[in-house]
Amino acid sequence: MAAERILVKLGGTLLDEPASRRRLAREIAELSATGARLTVVHGGGKQMTRYLAERGVESQFVNGLRVTTPDVVDALLKIFAGSVNHGLVASLVEAGALAVGLSGIDALLAEAEQMDPQLGAVGRVTKSNGGLLETLTATGYLPVVACVAGDRSGNIYNVNADQMAVACAGGFHATRLVFLTDVDGVLDATKTLVPRLNKAACRELISTGVATGGMQAKLEAAMSALDSGVGHVHIVGGATPGVLAAVVAGQHAGTVLEV
Numbered sequence: 001m002a003a004e005r006i007l008v009k010l011g012g013t014l015l016d017e018p019a020s021r022r023r024l025a026r027e028i029a030e031l032s033a034t035g036a037r038l039t040v041v042h043g044g045g046k047q048m049t050r051y052l053a054e055r056g057v058e059s060q061f062v063n064g065l066r067v068t069t070p071d072v073v074d075a076l077l078k079i080f081a082g083s084v085n086h087g088l089v090a091s092l093v094e095a096g097a098l099a100v101g102l103s104g105i106d107a108l109l110a111e112a113e114q115m116d117p118q119l120g121a122v123g124r125v126t127k128s129n130g131g132l133l134e135t136l137t138a139t140g141y142l143p144v145v146a147c148v149a150g151d152r153s154g155n156i157y158n159v160n161a162d163q164m165a166v167a168c169a170g171g172f173h174a175t176r177l178v179f180l181t182d183v184d185g186v187l188d189a190t191k192t193l194v195p196r197l198n199k200a201a202c203r204e205l206i207s208t209g210v211a212t213g214g215m216q217a218k219l220e221a222a223m224s225a226l227d228s229g230v231g232h233v234h235i236v237g238g239a240t241p242g243v244l245a246a247v248v249a250g251q252h253a254g255t256v257l258e259v
Contacts, residue, residue, distance in 0.1 A: 003036055004036045004176065004248070005173060005174045006038050006039075006176045006248065007038075007039050007041065007174040007177045007230075008180060008244065009040075009042070009043075009161065009179045009180065010040060010042040010088070011161075011179075011181050011238065012044040012046045013182045014180060014238045015042060015044070015088060020238075022095070023241065024180070025092045025097070026095045027242065027244045028092060028142070030095075031248060032097050038142055039137065039145065039174070040099075041145045041164050042088055042144065043147060044079055044084035044147075047084050048075060051079050052071075057075075065119055065122050066158060068119060068120040069120050072120070072121070073120075073156055076158050077148065080103070080147055080148050080158075081101075081105075081148045088144055098142055099141075100136060100141050101146070102143055103145065103147075103149075104149035104164060105148060107129055107132045108127075108150060109132050109145065110125045110128055110129075110149040110168065111126055111127040111129070112124055112150065113126050121156060122157065123149050125149055125167040127171075128172075134172070145168060147160065160221075162179070162217055162218060163224075165177060165179070165221065169225050169230050170228030175231045175232070176231060176234070177225050177230050179234065179235045179236070181218070181237065182237070183215070183237060184240075185253075186211065186219070186235055186255040188205070188210060189208070197256075197257045198257070198258060199226060199257075202219045202223055206219060206220070218235055219257075223257075226258070232256055232257070232258055234247045234253070234255070234257075235255045235257070
């Protein structure tokens with residue numbers, strides 16, 4: 001039986017505390033040791049905002065997207081592709097995984113184009129080089145991808161981490177995409193956890209204003225992943241120990257989205 005291909009997306013908030021990062025790294029390494037072919041994509045918005053604030057740079061957002069000036073691009077490389085990525089890779093190596101730190105710039109793993117000049121260097125991924133992920137995972141390595149992308153003219157782009165995860169999942173032909181977040185899953189209008197959703201139900205949550213902001217973005221990303229061929233998309237609380245192994249084993253946790 002072919003090894004399952006799983007894309008795990010880690011929110012930056014979960015990586016901010018060393019204890020949380022090391023626990024998640026252990027759980028990912030344990031799953032990798034079962035023979036599953038894993039790729040990890042991570043964010044780092046909280047760390048980025050703190051880094052900029054410490055240097056007197058105010059973070060500006062338009063429709064939830066960080067306006068990315070040249071100063072912010074420099075910070076992207078230092079924080080997303082630097083300290084956050086390397087910190088996670090170090091924790092995964094400590095846990096026994098053959099983790100490899102990457103960004104979307106490497107071998108144009110994620111090729112992007114500018115989304116809107118008013119946002120600066122914010123990019124939309126147009127193509128994912130799944131061959132790099134294929135090569136690494138087939139030989140036992142665990143790619144860890146920061147949400148920074150590039151293009152063939154040498155430009156560097158800030159890319160939404162959820163959209164980066166979707167692009168990599170599609171290029172990698174992942175059968176499962178797991179969003180480990182700082183919430184337990186998708187909630188309905190009564191704030192009750194919704195265990196299972198299809199695309200029609202996702203669209204209804206968005207159109208009725210129940211899902212807004214970050215959760216709306218997660219649902220839109222999840223629907224894009226389903227459209228790209230991913231079989232199951234999970235939105236689960238990463239603060240719960242063992243949740244990653246649970247969802248892969250088919251146990252109930254968080255919200256699962258299916259076609």
